[in-house]
Amino acid sequence: MSDQIAFIGAGNMAGALIGGLLADGIPPARLTATDCSAEKCRALSAATGIRTLQDNREAVADADIVVLAVKPQVLHEVVTEIAESIREHQPLVISIAAGARCDSLQAWLGGPTALVRTMPNTPAVIQSGATVLYATPKVSDSQREQAESLMRAVGLTQWIEDEALMDAVTALSGSGPAYLFLVMEAMESAGRELGLTAETARLLTLQTAFGAARMALESTDPPETLRVRVTSPGGTTERAINTLEDGGIRDLFTQALKAAHARSVELSADLGAA
Ligand SMILES: NC(=O)c1ccc[n+]([C@@H]2O[C@H](COP(=O)([O-])OP(=O)(O)OC[C@H]3O[C@@H](n4cnc5c(N)ncnc54)[C@H](OP(=O)(O)O)[C@@H]3O)[C@@H](O)[C@H]2O)c1
Numbered sequence: 001m002s003d004q005i006a007f008i009g010a011g012n013m014a015g016a017l018i019g020g021l022l023a024d025g026i027p028p029a030r031l032t033a034t035d036c037s038a039e040k041c042r043a044l045s046a047a048t049g050i051r052t053l054q055d056n057r058e059a060v061a062d063a064d065i066v067v068l069a070v071k072p073q074v075l076h077e078v079v080t081e082i083a084e085s086i087r088e089h090q091p092l093v094i095s096i097a098a099g100a101r102c103d104s105l106q107a108w109l110g111g112p113t114a115l116v117r118t119m120p121n122t123p124a125v126i127q128s129g130a131t132v133l134y135a136t137p138k139v140s141d142s143q144r145e146q147a148e149s150l151m152r153a154v155g156l157t158q159w160i161e162d163e164a165l166m167d168a169v170t171a172l173s174g175s176g177p178a179y180l181f182l183v184m185e186a187m188e189s190a191g192r193e194l195g196l197t198a199e200t201a202r203l204l205t206l207q208t209a210f211g212a213a214r215m216a217l218e219s220t221d222p223p224e225t226l227r228v229r230v231t232s233p234g235g236t237t238e239r240a241i242n243t244l245e246d247g248g249i250r251d252l253f254t255q256a257l258k259a260a261h262a263r264s265v266e267l268s269a270d271l272g273a274a
Helices: 012-023 038-048 056-061 072-089 102-109 122-126 141-152 163-174 176-193 198-218 223-229 236-246 249-273
Strands: 005-008 031-034 051-053 065-068 092-095 115-119 129-135 155-159
Touching: 005 012, 005 056, 012 031, 012 038, 012 122, 012 141, 031 038, 031 056, 038 051, 051 056, 056 072, 065 072, 065 141, 072 102, 072 249, 092 102, 092 141, 102 115, 102 249, 115 141, 115 163, 122 129, 129 141, 129 163, 141 155, 163 176, 163 249, 176 198, 198 223, 236 249
Parallel strands: 005 031, 005 065, 031 051, 065 092, 092 115, 129 155
Antiparallel strands: 115 129
16 A cells, blocks of 8 residues: 555544554554644653544545544544545545435535445454455545555455445444453453452453453354364363243343344434434
8 A cells, every 4th residue: 555544533543543553563654643733642652653644534535545543523624624525636535434324424525435334343442453445436446455455554444345234344343342351340340349450350350351352353263163262061060051941041142132233223323313
């Protein structure tokens, strides 16, 4: 990639992407980020060497790729502000805003543009994210590659060909880190109840979660096989797993993801109507 990339909004996610791209060897001279706060701009330039601006239109003017990285609540206003410049310069637009559907973005941009909608998740800040991408028809093969390589700077990438699945993605990987943090909280607290110190309970929980996730990622076997392999008949793990199954853990997760999915649909509709 030798394109100029402009980030509109220099918050957590833009910071993660900028960090990932610089770590991948992208020269700082190819990156620009905008933010309302002059202080944030100065701090980001000082920390990364990239150009920062407070003027979104100026950032778009010489960009090949524009990354929309503001909160969904201000997205309509920001997209409207840069729409004319986008129409004039025709960059690839990549949105990372949760819930913003392509039809809303295209309407705010004033017509069809090369637009990729993505849904990253929080572990992107440590380059361990999972990002799903959806391309609108005007996106060329080379622009798909550009979008994928940009998002790969913060972790795994997967394409979907049906935008409606973004709500399922939001329910699974978008909100998913919080579910796993909750499981960790519950295990840690149970460990304390069984007499472990707070520090030991936390460390054992976190390393166990990390080790299990890494093992599952590196194994060719599905998690089910890994679970069965460590669950000896009549043993301690079996007793715990039976307790979780009897408590309806699978059904609870299905209900939770369906609730998140429904909320994602609602939020997208609200945002589109804004
Ligand atoms: N964080 C996540 O885990 C996550 C996951 C998936 C998707 N996303 C999406 O990523 C996007 C960014 O999230 P984030 O967590 O990085 O939010 P954030 O930290 O609040 O970053 C947004 C940045 O945009 C700036 N901003 C606000 N209005 C602006 C304007 N008119 N022009 C230029 N910059 C402006 C904000 O400045 P001020 O702070 O001064 O207002 C802030 O620095 C959101 O749309 C979110 O849905 C985030």
